Amino acid sequence: MSGPDVESGDGITGPDLATISVDGCSLSFGDLSVLEDVSLTIEPGEFVGFVGPNGAGKTTLLRLISGALEPDSGTVAVDGVDVHGASSRTSSRLVSVVPQDTSLSFSFPVRDVVEMGRHPHRSRFSSPSPEDRAAVERALERTRTADLADRPIDEISGGQRQRVVLARAIAQATPVMLLDEPTASLDINHQVETLELVRELVDEGRTVVAAIHDLDLAARYCDRLVMLADGAVARDGPPSAVVTSEALADSFDANAVVTPNPVTGTETVTAFATDHGAASLPDRVHVFGSGSAAAGVVARLEAAGIEVTLGPVTSGDVAAETARSLGIDALELEPFTGLSPADRAEAERLVRDADVAVAAGVGDAGKEILERLDGTPPLVVVRDRVAVDSSYVEPRMRDTADRNQRWDRNGERALEATPETVLEPVAEAAARWTQSVSSSGPSED
Numbered sequence: 001m002s003g004p005d006v007e008s009g010d011g012i013t014g015p016d017l018a019t020i021s022v023d024g025c026s027l028s029f030g031d032l033s034v035l036e037d038v039s040l041t042i043e044p045g046e047f048v049g050f051v052g053p054n055g056a057g058k059t060t061l062l063r064l065i066s067g068a069l070e071p072d073s074g075t076v077a078v079d080g081v082d083v084h085g086a087s088s089r090t091s092s093r094l095v096s097v098v099p100q101d102t103s104l105s106f107s108f109p110v111r112d113v114v115e116m117g118r119h120p121h122r123s124r125f126s127s128p129s130p131e132d133r134a135a136v137e138r139a140l141e142r143t144r145t146a147d148l149a150d151r152p153i154d155e156i157s158g159g160q161r162q163r164v165v166l167a168r169a170i171a172q173a174t175p176v177m178l179l180d181e182p183t184a185s186l187d188i189n190h191q192v193e194t195l196e197l198v199r200e201l202v203d204e205g206r207t208v209v210a211a212i213h214d215l216d217l218a219a220r221y222c223d224r225l226v227m228l229a230d231g232a233v234a235r236d237g238p239p240s241a242v243v244t245s246e247a248l249a250d251s252f253d254a255n256a257v258v259t260p261n262p263v264t265g266t267e268t269v270t271a272f273a274t275d276h277g278a279a280s281l282p283d284r285v286h287v288f289g290s291g292s293a294a295a296g297v298v299a300r301l302e303a304a305g306i307e308v309t310l311g312p313v314t315s316g317d318v319a320a321e322t323a324r325s326l327g328i329d330a331l332e333l334e335p336f337t338g339l340s341p342a343d344r345a346e347a348e349r350l351v352r353d354a355d356v357a358v359a360a361g362v363g364d365a366g367k368e369i370l371e372r373l374d375g376t377p378p379l380v381v382v383r384d385r386v387a388v389d390s391s392y393v394e395p396r397m398r399d400t401a402d403r404n405q406r407w408d409r410n411g412e413r414a415l416e417a418t419p420e421t422v423l424e425p426v427a428e429a430a431a432r433w434t435q436s437v438s439s440s441g442p443s444e445d
């Protein structure tokens, strides 16, 4: 299944396309089992991201594919060649590697380091050909490291070194590139430039596998993600199928929501702290309000596994958009319209079905519902940090808070929170409610 030998854009001959086949690979370090029966096929021209929590086995799997580590059982083939049986010259014509740790123990000029990528293409004692030189210059240009070419490698920054090592891999002109955290030490411009460049290499036909911690970048640039957890493939597929709140909860034990990035449309992960005090959370919470305060509350409650409803909220509002992207049931109103009797009935139903209500940036329509539903369920008021300082909004907030006092069955003030701290008072409100119901039975009012 060897690919055709062709003259590549980087001036070398070799197979231009290669498939990676990992078949039933297991590997242990002493008693520690790190990979267990991993099988994967990666097609030519795919950009695959390995994602997963620390210690999941991403680097180990990359090192297994490069041939640096040998599996206890199973095989790895690149372009049909068993990488563990091949000579190092054959493997280094097939696979180039950008390791996580790019520190080098010598002081060569950057150009010489990039030129090392050409060694597999030359006979042992020959000097670089014009073709080699052209490939090196091209790699320096593509990684924007040409201005560093004469500097000693040990006198440039970690991020610059990372780009130089990528240049060396590009100069190596292999059909497969393996990158371990290629953007880890890069600033935002260089992160995006590097991943755009990797995409270009993929579009030229290379097969690229990269371990990437940043899930947003992985979802934005990779064609396919393989989520590793405890040394096994937990999920494998397009980013939209792999970066989900369920997968993040299962594999990372993370409390997170995944929403579409408004600019790129790709998956964006927002993770929250998992601590919400000792009390248990209610099953269902209704959120009144709009704006970023309500959006933050909705996302945090959803990430904590609570069934959330929202409304009334104006269509297009950030809270409505957040609810929509999370598949949350929301009562949306068209801009500049009031509550119809049907909307009112629907809002009242959503609130009555909830164990706790949260008010966050409540507008006039929401206030109307708040006023009519006196008594149940218990209420938590979220004070928006911006709103608290505003002379326009603050009297309205105070007004809402005063009215909320009448809401509480025990005559206590409604519990207050910020979007960041909403889980604890929600848990407390639910506990209070359960207590008051069990001591007096549900109220009629």
Ligand SMILES: Nc1ncnc2c1ncn2[C@@H]1O[C@H](COP(=O)(O)OP(=O)(O)OP(=O)(O)O)[C@@H](O)[C@H]1O
Residues within 6 Å of the ligand: 029, 032, 034, 052, 053, 054, 055, 056, 057, 058, 059, 060, 061, 211
């Ligand atoms: N040379 C080694 N000797 C012993 N244990 C090792 C060795 N290399 C890795 N491990 C262990 O193997 C497991 C997987 O490590 P690996 O570096 O592959 O994880 P990773 O998913 O790349 O993690 P990270 O996201 O932190 O980079 C870890 O428990 C690690 O401690």
